[in-house]
Amino acid sequence: MTEADQIPGEDPLDAAHDGPQDRVLIIDFGSQVTQLIARRVREAGVYSEIVPYDKAEAALGPVRPRAIILSGGPASVHESGTPQAPQAVFTAGVPVLGICYGEQAMVAALGGQVEPAHDREFGRAELQIIDETPLFDGVFEEGERAQVWMSHGDRVTKLPPGFRAVGISTGAPFAAIADDSRQLYGLQFHPEVVHTPKGAALLANFVREIAGCSGDWSMAQFREAEVARIAAQVGDEGRVVCGLSGGVDSAVAALLIHEAIGDQLTCIFVDHGLLRQGEAREVVDLFRGHYNIPLVHVDASERFLRALDGISDPEAKRKIIGRLFVEVFEEESEKLEDAEFLAQGTLYPDVIESVSATGGPSVTIKSHHNVGGLPETMKLKLIEPLRMLFKDEVRELGRELGLPEAFVGRHPFPGPGLAIRIPGEITEEKLAILRKADAIYLEEIRKAGLYDKIWQAFAVLLPVRTVGVMGDARTYDYVCALRAVTSTDGMTADYYDFSHAFLGHAARRIINEVRGINRVVYDITSKPPGTIEWE
Numbered sequence: 001m002t003e004a005d006q007i008p009g010e011d012p013l014d015a016a017h018d019g020p021q022d023r024v025l026i027i028d029f030g031s032q033v034t035q036l037i038a039r040r041v042r043e044a045g046v047y048s049e050i051v052p053y054d055k056a057e058a059a060l061g062p063v064r065p066r067a068i069i070l071s072g073g074p075a076s077v078h079e080s081g082t083p084q085a086p087q088a089v090f091t092a093g094v095p096v097l098g099i100c101y102g103e104q105a106m107v108a109a110l111g112g113q114v115e116p117a118h119d120r121e122f123g124r125a126e127l128q129i130i131d132e133t134p135l136f137d138g139v140f141e142e143g144e145r146a147q148v149w150m151s152h153g154d155r156v157t158k159l160p161p162g163f164r165a166v167g168i169s170t171g172a173p174f175a176a177i178a179d180d181s182r183q184l185y186g187l188q189f190h191p192e193v194v195h196t197p198k199g200a201a202l203l204a205n206f207v208r209e210i211a212g213c214s215g216d217w218s219m220a221q222f223r224e225a226e227v228a229r230i231a232a233q234v235g236d237e238g239r240v241v242c243g244l245s246g247g248v249d250s251a252v253a254a255l256l257i258h259e260a261i262g263d264q265l266t267c268i269f270v271d272h273g274l275l276r277q278g279e280a281r282e283v284v285d286l287f288r289g290h291y292n293i294p295l296v297h298v299d300a301s302e303r304f305l306r307a308l309d310g311i312s313d314p315e316a317k318r319k320i321i322g323r324l325f326v327e328v329f330e331e332e333s334e335k336l337e338d339a340e341f342l343a344q345g346t347l348y349p350d351v352i353e354s355v356s357a358t359g360g361p362s363v364t365i366k367s368h369h370n371v372g373g374l375p376e377t378m379k380l381k382l383i384e385p386l387r388m389l390f391k392d393e394v395r396e397l398g399r400e401l402g403l404p405e406a407f408v409g410r411h412p413f414p415g416p417g418l419a420i421r422i423p424g425e426i427t428e429e430k431l432a433i434l435r436k437a438d439a440i441y442l443e444e445i446r447k448a449g450l451y452d453k454i455w456q457a458f459a460v461l462l463p464v465r466t467v468g469v470m471g472d473a474r475t476y477d478y479v480c481a482l483r484a485v486t487s488t489d490g491m492t493a494d495y496y497d498f499s500h501a502f503l504g505h506a507a508r509r510i511i512n513e514v515r516g517i518n519r520v521v522y523d524i525t526s527k528p529p530g531t532i533e534w535e
Contacts, residue, residue, distance in 0.1 A: 020047035020221070022213035025065035027056045029073030029083045029101050035349060036192040037069055037099070037203070039390055044204035045215030049388070057086040067095045067211035070102025072190060076154050077104040077114045085109045095183035095211045097135075097203075100152055103177065103186030106160075110184075113158035124195060125150040131166040133178040134210055135185045139202045140167075148175075148189035148196045155188065183210060219393065219400045223256065226385050230260035233383065234341060237264075240383060241333050242343035244269040244295070246283050247413055249345030249386060252398040256385050257343050258293050259401065266294045266339070268332050270325055273301025274417030274426075277435040286407065300328045308419065308426045312463075314535035317426070321416045333380075342380035346387045347394060391490075411456045412490065420535035424463030430478075433516040434461040437480050440513060444506045445484070454496050457484035459510075460523075460534050468518030470511075477518040480510055485532055493527040 024041050028034045028050050041048040050071075051059045068089055075082040085105040089096060098106035104114045127148045129140045140146055148169070156174040159165070163184070167176030175188040185206070191199030207213045234240060242254045244267045258265050267287060271280045280297075288295040307320050333339060386394055398408040414420055421438075422430050438459040445451050460481040468475040482503070487493035507520035523530075 020217050022046055022211075022215075022217070023063055023065050024048040024067045024069060024207055024211070024213070025056070025059060025063050026050045026069045026071060027085070027089065027102070028052050028071050029105065030075065031072035031099075031101070033190065033192055034071040035390070037071060038348075039392075040192050040200050040203045041069070041207055042217070042390070042393070043200065044207055044213075045217050046207045046213040047217045053083045053085070057088045060088055060092055065092075065094055066213050067097070067207055068092065069206075070096065070098040070105055072100035072102060072151070075101065076116070077101065077108045078116075078154065090182075090184065095206065096185070097206050098184075098186040099192070100188060100190060103188055104154060104156060106184065106186050107156050107158075107163075107174075107177075110160035110163075112156060112160040112163070114154050115157045116154055122151050123149065125169050125171070125189065127167050127169055127175055127189060129167050129176075131164065131178075133166045133176075133180060133185070135176075135178060135202070135206060136166065137205060137209060139198050139205055146198060148191075148199070149193045150189050152188060156186075185210075219396045222389075222393075223259075223397060223400055226256060227260040230257055230383065230385060234261050234264060238341060239336065239339045240265045240341040240343050241336055241339045241380070242267045243329055244283060244287065245345075245415065246275055246279050247345070248398060248408060248410065249347060249391075249394055251283075251287075251403060251407060252394050252401065253343055253345040253385050254287065254293065255291065255401045255403060256397070257383065258291065263294055265343070266296065266336055268296045268298065268329060270328050270332075271297065271299050271301060272304040272321060272325065272417060273299075274304065274321070274419045274431070276413070276418070277439040282407075286404070296332055298328055298332055300324070303328070305426065305428065310425060312424045314420060314423070317419050317535070318416050321419060325415075340381060341383050343383045343385070345394075346384045348386075348388050348390055351387050409452060411451075411454070411458070414533055420533055421458060421460045422463075423460070423535055429516070430461055433478065433514060434459060434480075436514045437461070437510045437517060440509050441482055441506055444502070444509065448502060450496075450498075453486070454484050455487040455490065455493060456532055457482075457496070459483070461517075466519050470518065475518045477516050479519045479521060480514075480517045481521050481523050481534070482506065483523045483532070483534070485527070487527075487532075490532065493532050495522075495524045495526060498522070 024046055026034065026037050026048055034050055038048045038050050049063060070085055073083060087109060090110060108114055125148055127146045129142050129144045132142050155172050159174060159177060162179040162182060163177045165174050166178045169175040172188040177186040190196060191202045208215050240257055240261065242257060242265060244250050244254060254267050269283055284297050287293045304324055307324055308317060311317055311320060395408050418431055418434055419426055422434060441459050442457060445457055460483060462479040462481055464479045465476050466479055468477060484496035485493040486496055503522055510517055510520055
């Protein structure tokens, strides 16, 4: 399977809970940065899970959290029909931290009052610490003024019984509140974002010191537990089929499963002819040669290119590629008559999105990423060993498993491949031109020592020809656009600020060495408003 393809499976909230003993439950009220809370908690060495607010009470028993964090959200607590925090959260006997909307939901649930703010706060703000609390131990001192990030139009105007203010800001008289006896805390600001410099330390203090979590969760621990779980699920006779896409996620999933069950795993690598230069050979050499994992390599490039002939609409291209990939994978899987399980590199952000607080999967922006996976007629049981990990954790697990750094650290690559980096119709000639230009660009980035500083870099072959002069001859060739962005999770991104000298050198090499290109431009669009990929 490609990294983004989804297959209907078990309820994401039914994931095994026989792993880490210390868990923090994050209740999602629809904030765009809820995942950052989970990441910060995990960075503190404590395992965390996210559930939507309407499933929070049901999750308390299976998860057995040592602490609970209530996320932010776009709603207003004082309006009818808005998300509420279940009372069971506050009677569970564990520390609770409410963030932004989470603080307001806590206050409303416990007898306080929340009203629209006269002075809304969005962006950087100054927090004044007016009292001591265990939540601030080792982070803030009384009298300190600290930079924080605010994003609220409502504010707490009356505290519930037992609470006191420990921090204030210009627009929030109760910017930080505490009930130390019940270990209930609220913050009007967002500690999870980088714009709150001491936010990560505050969250670490909450989960480690107040909740008493040991902070020993690691990829080594995850690896050991997951290998045992996979071996028990598959048994001594079960057979697993895993789709390799050439990306990090499916590669790490395959290595983890192979460690658990050995040759009971067979990988299928569908080469759609839309990969980067030398990429197909790298995958085959690594898995069949280096790891000696049973691998079926299907060269379906002609089949894909025939289907894409004359197609220029990006959505149509994505749907064709997604449909054909499923067809080819199904055909090859049926040849493995004894296969019982299907392995997939689903990551935790995919799981979270499928049960989002706002009512299910996000709006389809790029259809290939919502393709729906393989037909239910295959009747294979699903194995998703990475379903509780974020992308950076998958990379860390890959290193733990011994995957070469050049593979672990490679930039994200879309499932439809180069088809969406060639706006307009796809031809073998265009693919060959783009592969050469892209390889030169990435080579120069690596030579400059910049590859690991960039989230994603690639070349795009535009459906535009321009006049040029090379030697004494007139040329009429394609324009190549270069793209490089920095990001932490791909949700937002900014262009990488190359020096003009670097861009000039890369452009000269591409124009001189790649026949068919006579002009190079650099894309300086951020996300939003643009997307990282061009299609």
